[in-house]
Amino acid sequence: MTRSSRATESGLPHDLSFEATIAAIEKRIEEAASDEDRAAAQAELERESRRVFSKLTPWQHVELARHAQRPRMLDYTSRLLDDFVELHGDRALGDDPALVGGIGRFRGRSLVVVGQQKGVSTDEKVKRNFGMPHPEGYRKALRLFELAERLGLPVVTLVDTPAAHPGLDAEQHGQGPAIARNLWALTRLHTPVFTAILGEGGSGGALGIAVGDWVAMFEHAIYVICPPERCAEILWRDPAKKELAASALRVTAAELLELGVIDAVLPEPGGGAHRNPDAAADVLAEELDRFLAGVDEGRWTLEARQQKFRRMGRWEDAG
Amino acid sequence: MAFLKRRRFISVIGRKSAVPPGVWMKCAGCNQPVIRTEVGANQWVCPRCNYHLRITARRRIQYLVDPDSFQETHGTIVSADPLGFSVDEVNYSYRERVKKAKEKTGLNEAMITGFGRIESTRTVLALMDFSFRGGSMGSAVGEKFCRAVDDAVRERLPVVLFAASGGARMEEGLLSLVQMAKTADAVRRINEARLPYIAVLTDPTTGGVYASFASLADIILAEPGAHIGFAGPRLIESALKVELPEGFQSAEYQFRNGFVDRIVNRTELRPLLGKLLRYLSTP
Numbered sequence: 001m002t003r004s005s006r007a008t009e010s011g012l013p014h015d016l017s018f019e020a021t022i023a024a025i026e027k028r029i030e031e032a033a034s035d036e037d038r039a040a041a042q043a044e045l046e047r048e049s050r051r052v053f054s055k056l057t058p059w060q061h062v063e064l065a066r067h068a069q070r071p072r073m074l075d076y077t078s079r080l081l082d083d084f085v086e087l088h089g090d091r092a093l094g095d096d097p098a099l100v101g102g103i104g105r106f107r108g109r110s111l112v113v114v115g116q117q118k119g120v121s122t123d124e125k126v127k128r129n130f131g132m133p134h135p136e137g138y139r140k141a142l143r144l145f146e147l148a149e150r151l152g153l154p155v156v157t158l159v160d161t162p163a164a165h166p167g168l169d170a171e172q173h174g175q176g177p178a179i180a181r182n183l184w185a186l187t188r189l190h191t192p193v194f195t196a197i198l199g200e201g202g203s204g205g206a207l208g209i210a211v212g213d214w215v216a217m218f219e220h221a222i223y224v225i226c227p228p229e230r231c232a233e234i235l236w237r238d239p240a241k242k243e244l245a246a247s248a249l250r251v252t253a254a255e256l257l258e259l260g261v262i263d264a265v266l267p268e269p270g271g272g273a274h275r276n277p278d279a280a281a282d283v284l285a286e287e288l289d290r291f292l293a294g295v296d297e298g299r300w301t302l303e304a305r306q307q308k309f310r311r312m313g314r315w316e317d318a319g
Numbered sequence: 320m321a322f323l324k325r326r327r328f329i330s331v332i333g334r335k336s337a338v339p340p341g342v343w344m345k346c347a348g349c350n351q352p353v354i355r356t357e358v359g360a361n362q363w364v365c366p367r368c369n370y371h372l373r374i375t376a377r378r379r380i381q382y383l384v385d386p387d388s389f390q391e392t393h394g395t396i397v398s399a400d401p402l403g404f405s406v407d408e409v410n411y412s413y414r415e416r417v418k419k420a421k422e423k424t425g426l427n428e429a430m431i432t433g434f435g436r437i438e439s440t441r442t443v444l445a446l447m448d449f450s451f452r453g454g455s456m457g458s459a460v461g462e463k464f465c466r467a468v469d470d471a472v473r474e475r476l477p478v479v480l481f482a483a484s485g486g487a488r489m490e491e492g493l494l495s496l497v498q499m500a501k502t503a504d505a506v507r508r509i510n511e512a513r514l515p516y517i518a519v520l521t522d523p524t525t526g527g528v529y530a531s532f533a534s535l536a537d538i539i540l541a542e543p544g545a546h547i548g549f550a551g552p553r554l555i556e557s558a559l560k561v562e563l564p565e566g567f568q569s570a571e572y573q574f575r576n577g578f579v580d581r582i583v584n585r586t587e588l589r590p591l592l593g594k595l596l597r598y599l600s601t602p
Contacts, residue, residue, distance in 0.1 A: 166550030166558050171568060174578055176530040176549035183503035184535050188511075203496060204530045204549070211500045225487055225496045230554075235489060236409045244409065249492045250402050259401065261493045309504050310465065312497045313458030318427070319395030
């Protein structure tokens, strides 16, 4: 329905329908005969991107967050980090390729980096279970969080997952308790934790690595209690009402900032992060740099993270 | 599928109002007719087959706490509608649903908190009630649990949780999700105060409640046959296109896999909790 078949024209397969006019201008830039034409088309592209993206519906945000071309965790780490040494295994049951972790170097310092990798090619997606971690993945993350604390390294978590894996083996190995243990561990982890929601922040599967001092979220990412399709199915027995659910659930970064559950919105380059991953990675790098500068200036305390989460929620006192 | 069949029966006899006020009722576990008053006198456990019916938080208190020792706390904390979750197209209003839940259950929220004595040991209690919006956790439930924990830390009392929940409350969106972190942080405070925390997982304990404070207790007990797990069985079936094995995500399954300390019959919970609280409070 929303997928158009513009693959051959724009070079970007799976363009979303509302991206069609942007893709057409991009094609003109590519084929421009003169620098003048190119500059004119470039200006038009910026205008058109702004026009289209200024009135995105919540459901279109969902589509963008899941965009086939959206940069993945490893697209960010390769740009953000000078080096990354991946580490494997939860030291108990196995290694989970959906959840990547290791030691990264960022502007002359070491970090522990953990995140979900959805995969790009079909083979990689299957290998990485579409970025849906098993308990082994959450336990690998926990092991790396603890390593970071022992060695005094800041933690960076990069969130991009539809959900924690729903499956027989995941249940047998304690998916719920594994996520719970991470939440608990992050509320007491005595080292700075920076979190970025890159694309999809899917429920407990996302939160299991997202209890950060500073939670930044890309402008067109989503962060949900439950996928809108499933929300519509549960509440109204009709997954087709997903667009209504996407609006009602308040899934966008701007809305979540207002609700006080994230700390910052990271602006994306015109047309979305997938049209310029380098620029998106630069935005993330600057945000991380600002966070680490604050840490260096002594502005980090564990208590602030604990109090931030303690305050979250909105209720009424009828007394 | 056995699991779904079982659930259907529960919806028939689990809700009191749906049961005709007869002398006999049909047990969902053994499908046999049983005398209603006998089941009731046995804390709503089938005397024939030990099937544990779902019960309300108020009944729990009655079965568990020393007479007249329960003092409810934070009862005025109620759900707001922080997202303005009303969808005219499908005629759905969260505010309306909460109002109806209050009328139906006589409760203000899906969790009751308070102080009470269990076999003489003063305890902070948090009891969830599945009949209030499926025991779902929104901002109010999260806040109540946190305040109950604050009470326990301040007065140096143990915490006992009775979990019964379908998971996080959808209509408060991400505010519900972050209650998982908030309640996990509350458990941290119990731990750092070196106070005991015991959770009893009852039917059902799933989703965001299971993946946060309910599975973080020092001691985890479960009622026989309780459904306990993270992902819903229907979701797993549709995602994996498999039929789930008999007894999947039952209390017994979780016990076998090492996630539950003991499976305890409802009628034996009070003496066991009383003993554990005594042993852990006066080492």
